[in-house]
Amino acid sequence: MSHVHNQADEVWTEIEPERYELYEPRGGRVAFDRRDFLRVLGGGLLIAYLLDHTESEAQQPGRRQGFRGQAGPQDIGAWLHIAEDGTISVYTGKAEVGQNIRTSLTQVVAEELGVEAGMVRMVMADTQLTPFDMGTFGSRTTPDMSRRLRRTAAAAREVLIELAAERWKTSHEKLIVAESAVVNPETGARLEYGKLTQGQKLTKTVSDSTPIREPRKWTIAGQSLAKVNGRDFVTGRHRYASDMSLPGMLHARLLRAPSFGAALVSVELAAARAMPDVVVVQEGDFVGVAAASEPRAARALAAIKAEWKPGPAIASRTLFEDLRRPANDRGFAGGERDGRSAGNKGKSLREQPDSGATRLEQTYTGAYIAHAPLEPRAAVASWEGGKLTVWTGTQRPFGVRSELAAALRVPEADIRVIVPDTGSGYGGKHTGEAAVEAARLARAAGKPVKLVWTREEEFTWAYYRPAGVIDIKSSASREGLLTAWDCQNYNSGGSGLRSPYSAAQQATAFHPSRSPLRQGSYRALASTANHFARESHMDELAHALGIDPLQFRLRNLKDDRLRAVLEAAATAFGWGKPADAGRGVGLACGTEKGGYVATCAEVAVDRENGRVAVVRTTTAFECGAVVNPDHLKNQVEGAVVMGLGGALFEAIEYENGRIQNPRFSRYRVPRFRDTPQLDVVLVDRPDLPAAGAGEAPIIAIAPAVGNAIFAAVGVRLRSLPMVPQRLKI
Amino acid sequence: MPMVRELRINGRSLAVTAEDDRTLLGVLRDELGLTGAKYGCGEGRCGACTVLIDGEPARSCVTRLSAVGDREITTIEGLEQDGKLHPLQEAFLETGAMQCGYCTCGMIMSGVGLLRQNPRPSREEIIEAMNGNVCRCGTYTRIMAAVDLAARAIKEGRK
Numbered sequence: 031m032s033h034v035h036n037q038a039d040e041v042w043t044e045i046e047p048e049r050y051e052l053y054e055p056r057g058g059r060v061a062f063d064r065r066d067f068l069r070v071l072g073g074g075l076l077i078a079y080l081l082d083h084t085e086s087e088a089q090q091p092g093r094r095q096g097f098r099g100q101a102g103p104q105d106i107g108a109w110l111h112i113a114e115d116g117t118i119s120v121y122t123g124k125a126e127v128g129q130n131i132r133t134s135l136t137q138v139v140a141e142e143l144g145v146e147a148g149m150v151r152m153v154m155a156d157t158q159l160t161p162f163d164m165g166t167f168g169s170r171t172t173p174d175m176s177r178r179l180r181r182t183a184a185a186a187r188e189v190l191i192e193l194a195a196e197r198w199k200t201s202h203e204k205l206i207v208a209e210s211a212v213v214n215p216e217t218g219a220r221l222e223y224g225k226l227t228q229g230q231k232l233t234k235t236v237s238d239s240t241p242i243r244e245p246r247k248w249t250i251a252g253q254s255l256a257k258v259n260g261r262d263f264v265t266g267r268h269r270y271a272s273d274m275s276l277p278g279m280l281h282a283r284l285l286r287a288p289s290f291g292a293a294l295v296s297v298e299l300a301a302a303r304a305m306p307d308v309v310v311v312q313e314g315d316f317v318g319v320a321a322a323s324e325p326r327a328a329r330a331l332a333a334i335k336a337e338w339k340p341g342p343a344i345a346s347r348t349l350f351e352d353l354r355r356p357a358n359d360r361g362f363a364g365g366e367r368d369g370r371s372a373g374n375k376g377k378s379l380r381e382q383p384d385s386g387a388t389r390l391e392q393t394y395t396g397a398y399i400a401h402a403p404l405e406p407r408a409a410v411a412s413w414e415g416g417k418l419t420v421w422t423g424t425q426r427p428f429g430v431r432s433e434l435a436a437a438l439r440v441p442e443a444d445i446r447v448i449v450p451d452t453g454s455g456y457g458g459k460h461t462g463e464a465a466v467e468a469a470r471l472a473r474a475a476g477k478p479v480k481l482v483w484t485r486e487e488e489f490t491w492a493y494y495r496p497a498g499v500i501d502i503k504s505s506a507s508r509e510g511l512l513t514a515w516d517c518q519n520y521n522s523g524g525s526g527l528r529s530p531y532s533a534a535q536q537a538t539a540f541h542p543s544r545s546p547l548r549q550g551s552y553r554a555l556a557s558t559a560n561h562f563a564r565e566s567h568m569d570e571l572a573h574a575l576g577i578d579p580l581q582f583r584l585r586n587l588k589d590d591r592l593r594a595v596l597e598a599a600a601t602a603f604g605w606g607k608p609a610d611a612g613r614g615v616g617l618a619c620g621t622e623k624g625g626y627v628a629t630c631a632e633v634a635v636d637r638e639n640g641r642v643a644v645v646r647t648t649t650a651f652e653c654g655a656v657v658n659p660d661h662l663k664n665q666v667e668g669a670v671v672m673g674l675g676g677a678l679f680e681a682i683e684y685e686n687g688r689i690q691n692p693r694f695s696r697y698r699v700p701r702f703r704d705t706p707q708l709d710v711v712l713v714d715r716p717d718l719p720a721a722g723a724g725e726a727p728i729i730a731i732a733p734a735v736g737n738a739i740f741a742a743v744g745v746r747l748r749s750l751p752m753v754p755q756r757l758k759i
Numbered sequence: 760m761p762m763v764r765e766l767r768i769n770g771r772s773l774a775v776t777a778e779d780d781r782t783l784l785g786v787l788r789d790e791l792g793l794t795g796a797k798y799g800c801g802e803g804r805c806g807a808c809t810v811l812i813d814g815e816p817a818r819s820c821v822t823r824l825s826a827v828g829d830r831e832i833t834t835i836e837g838l839e840q841d842g843k844l845h846p847l848q849e850a851f852l853e854t855g856a857m858q859c860g861y862c863t864c865g866m867i868m869s870g871v872g873l874l875r876q877n878p879r880p881s882r883e884e885i886i887e888a889m890n891g892n893v894c895r896c897g898t899y900t901r902i903m904a905a906v907d908l909a910a911r912a913i914k915e916g917r918k
């Protein structure tokens with residue numbers, strides 16, 4: 031995992047696929063039988079998108095392909111149905127968690143089919159109705175699913191045109207689509223989709239080679255369409271998983287360990303069992319209760335006495351020393367066991383810079399932080415005749431189905447997971463803890479059970495963004511050219527570790543550690559930490575050399591797309607103008623998941639009380655062709671605000687294996703008052719494929735703010751969060 | 760002991776059977792099916808559960824039933840009048856002031872409470888009034904724009 035390379039011959043091996051995207055290979059394959067589908071959906075036209083080999087592999091690493099015969103099970107990426115009444119339904123395994131993909135996917139389908147967005151119904155993230163999908167993460171919806179749906183819809187359009195051509199005994203080329211109909215512009219003849227599909231039972235499969243409309247010609251995609259089901263959200267009508275209710279449903283509470291790694295020694299359940307209408311379940315360390323109302327479940331839980339053997343007395347005080355220990359030590363607690371790169375410090379660079387060059391060596395750290403999605407984990411589970419249905423908020427419905435199958439020893443075919451549009455995830459909802467817990471209790475109770483994690487449970491028993499330690503050694507010539515770059519990352523991960531800057535000698539390595547806490551995906555993964563380290567370090571070098579930080583970056587940057595956003599942000603921000611007293615400006619840039627971002631920030635530091643306020647930020651972002659400018663802007667703004675939390679004050683504190691701040695009253699998240707003036711510059715590149723945008727815009731804000739603080743008061747902060755309380759000047 | 764009581768909610772009188780120490784949030788959601796008010800923290804620190812009590816924003820997660828008495832409760836479900844959205848609901852749609860939408864109902868209720876008592880709030884007054892509401896998706900600037908837009912729309916409407 032360590033690479034020393036010479037940029038002259040640019041031989042990069044992938045640093046490593048991100049290890050903290052939690053997933054495991056799926057168990058079963060969706061059998062696609064067209065007759066079955068048309069039986070369920072009724073007649074009309076059904077188009078299925080077949081994954082090609084590489085797409086299938088990406089969905090399901092390391093597994094062989096199924097056969098591609100007409101009758102057998104195939105890997106389907108998405109399907110689209112046009113009913114005999116003209117209703118258009120699209121089926122995708124992706125989940126809506128606030129990134130507004132229900133809207134953007136609707137737009138691209140409407141675009142290809144020449145219909146209004148309101149005519150398209152998106153069926154999402156339902157393991158019974160939608161094709162298998164690995165999960166909604168890694169900013170893959172726009173580059174993958176959106177592309178697939180465009181092709182699927184384009185194929186549907188072609189079939190409809192064929193049907194009309196046959197009826198009119200004319201040639202296909204003469205016809206166009208408009209307003210849900212095929213039209214012959216010469217004769218003015220018009221046939222609606224519903225009429226064309228009436229009495230039909232047509233199926234067709236398509237692949238990635240189907241031609242689609244060019245983004246430059248978009249009229250529905252590329253526009254700022256409002257959230258398609260927005261009205262349901264402003265009226266409270268939308269039902270999240272936590273809002274679901276079923277007849278006879280019970281409410282659950284779980285017995286939780288007092289600290290991480292504690293083991294249940296004994297438990298006294300009699301008092302809870304004696305309570306009327308209370309279901310108590312114990313299976314090993316799993317102890318839960320269900321009752322007709324939440325307070326009753328809480329009372330039953332309070333009546334349970336348990337004795338625990340404490341786990342290791344871990345504390346955040348020693349976090350960064352803990353992380354320097356390699357993963358293959360005994361007692362490894364989180365992440366993945368992997369000693370491949372352990373102890374390979376010898377691989378780091380032994381640079382021999384010219385005399386007179388500037389050399390710098392610094393360490394940067396980042397604490398664990400929590401996603402704290404405003405909707406905590408929640409699930410409603412219901413069994414009927416040995417079959418289980420679970421409604422839950424997750425980014426991985428099919429993964430949760432596998433978790434349920436394994437935990438409950440039920441075949442996946444008997445489990446249905448449905449994900450209502452969810453109260454956000456940010457990478458924090460890849461797992462199905464609440465689903466499994468609710469399903470266990472529901473099975474024992476013989477009634478539907480709902481479980482909503484408390485905020486404290488969400489803070490404690492979900493997983494965190496990995497903490498990390500990053501060592502950087504560098505050198506640069508007097509002219510401001512990097513000559514050597516060595517970056518060693520302990521635990522936070524490989525995303526964004528590779529430097530976009532040219533340097534004659536480079537070495538980067540990621541060293542997995544024994545993570546004291548459970549860790550996993552988080553918006554942009556390790557890219558935030560790696561960019562914080564790199565972009566802070568670049569700023570330090572620029573100051574040491576006496577070169578403007580913007581100029582210093584540009585001098586060492588070859589990537590045109592990155593240069594473009596950097597220059598766009600600097601221009602819009604007014605980089606180079608002197609800041610007022612007590613204020614400072616900083617910038618940072620980077621690339622992640624196909625998105626290019628640069629952020630400039632202005633901060634005000636109150637020397638009296640050490641308060642830091644971020645006054646304004648300008649973020650330039652480019653992710654290829656823009657599908658929905660306003661939603662893209664919304665994502666960029668949201669990422670910057672969320673990034674401010676991790677930059678300035680968010681940190682999980684733990685002591686004796688217990689979280690010390692598992693509540694919003696103790697864990698500070700960004701609020702109205704923390705929000706700077708947010709300027710966003712979208713760089714549209716219709717000539718490039720659209721990339722996802724939920725993650726990349728978060729990576730540049732922390733270093734931009736850190737660099738601005740340095741510019742304001744001359745204090746260099748190398749640890750995230752930078753200002754948990756106040757700045758010591 | 761659970762007891763039967765009448766609650767005045769959204770202009771109607773509703774009978775519920777619940778213990779005195781139940782939270783208003785629990786009763787609204789689990790007994791009355793009014794799930795617009797959300798659970799986010801249970802300690803009055805996120806605003807997801809905000810409703811109006813006699814026109815004032817209140818955190819229903821820390822409001823005991825016994826403290827409600829016969830005061831008038833307004834929830835998000837009661838804002839729409841004859842199929843017409845409240846100007847602030849319209850403004851949220853207009854400005855795209857949401858991502859996942861989980862904070863939205865609480866934000867709107869806090870905003871409606873603010874506009875009742877201060878029809879033309881400044882930016883600083885909006886921040887002051889809304890700082891207890893968390894939007895984890897970070898849509899704060901849009902929410903401020905929505906409150907501002909609604910204030911103007913209400914003023915226009917009154918002319």
Ligand code: FES
Nearest residue numbers: 799800803806820
């Ligand atoms: S749930 Fe009531 S304020 Fe958070």
Ligand code: FES
Nearest residue numbers: 858860894895896
């Ligand atoms: S829109 Fe997701 S919490 Fe506000």
